[in-house]
Amino acid sequence: MNIRNTDTSWGLVSILFHWIMAVLFLGQFWLGWYMQGVKNLLDQYYLYQWHKSFGFLIFGLAVLRALWAITSRRPRLPDEMPAGEKTLARGTHAVLYLLLVILPLTGWSIVSTSPLPIATRFFGLFVIPSLPLGISMHSEQVWSSLHGFLAYAAIFLVGVHVLAALRHHFKTKDDILIRMIWPRRR
Ligand code: HEM
Ligand code: HEM
Structure with missing residues (x-):
């Protein structure tokens, strides 16, 4: 089994990165959207901690x-x-890569500029320090709007990306989707 990519196929490492991060990204998007509507403050606190922890993992x-x-x-x-x-x-792939890095940074900026001093505990293990940014409600709102906008832009791009992959598989009938599922044998 190929561990590294070749000229015509993805290797195991790229495939694992792709699918693990695809699942994490979709779950993270859902959590970000869902957690804001939760009314119970304790539940909301824990959901935000999960969202922040998974965001840093991503x-x-x-x-x-x-x-x-x-x-x-x-x-x-x-x-x-x-x-x-x-x-x-x-x-599209390059922009998706960029978003996977920039989205967590904008999330980190929200919590770093928030006047509410709530620590970010990475899966309950240790506290992640804030970025050195000025604290104000205005900054928090700006970062929050940017984070939301980029998250919705990312999910739109992912939708286009998935449709393109399905089109390759069912219409063009090439091996683009299959080669991202199975690493080719040596
Ligand atoms: C790829 C990673 C991430 C994705 C896909 C993501 C996605 C989202 C989404 C979809 C929302 C709801 C936006 C809305 O409906 O307006 C949200 C909200 C939020 N996210 Fe993230 N997020 C990510 C990483 C992070 C990180 C690393 C942090 C903090 C360290 C973070 C902190 C927050 C906060 C505090 C909110 C609530 C914003 C508010 O109160 O308006 N996110 N996120
Ligand atoms: C859930 C359904 C998804 C399907 C069916 C899918 C399908 C594919 C396929 C077939 C490729 C290979 C394209 C090629 O050979 O050139 C690919 C590559 C890629 N996909 Fe997805 N994808 C999905 C989700 C995602 C998500 C959620 C993200 C990121 C947020 C993502 C980011 C990427 C990136 C960056 C590449 C470029 C290859 C790399 O460097 O790893 N995909 N995807």
Whole structure:
């Protein structure tokens, strides 16, 4: 089984990164949306702690994944794919990578600028310090709006990304989806 990517296939590391982070991202989006409507303050506190902890986990994984991607070969897209579509696919992937790093940073900025001094406990293990940003309700609101906007932009892009993957599988009938599911044998 290929651990690293080749010219035509994704290796095990890239595949694991992709699917683990896809699940984490979708769960994290749902949690961010859901937690805000919870009325019980204690429940809300714990849901926010989960959201912040998973957000930092995604951040750490995104940095490792980006380093892995930069130092790895990228499988070629099919020759018959139009050049414009290839650029669009690569552009979408690059923006998704960026969002996986920037979204947690904007979340971190919300809690760092909030006048409510609630510590962020990473899965209850240790406290994550605040970023050195000025504390004010106005800044918190700005970061919160940006975080929400980027999260909804990201889920929209993911929707386009999933539709494109399904189109490759069912309409174009190439191996784009399959090669992201199984690493090719050596
Ligand atoms: C990829 C990672 C993340 C995703 C996909 C994500 C997604 C979301 C979403 C969808 C919302 C609801 C937005 C709305 O309906 O207006 C939200 C809210 C929030 N997120 Fe995140 N988030 C991420 C990381 C983080 C991190 C790392 C933190 C903090 C350390 C954080 C802190 C918050 C806070 C405090 C809110 C509530 C904002 C408010 O009160 O208006 N998020 N997030
Ligand atoms: C849940 C359904 C999803 C499906 C069916 C799916 C499908 C795929 C496929 C087939 C590829 C390979 C494209 C190629 O060979 O060039 C791919 C790559 C990629 N996907 Fe997804 N994806 C999903 C979710 C996500 C999510 C939630 C994210 C991030 C938020 C994401 C980010 C990426 C990135 C960055 C790449 C580029 C490859 C890499 O460097 O790892 N995907 N996806």
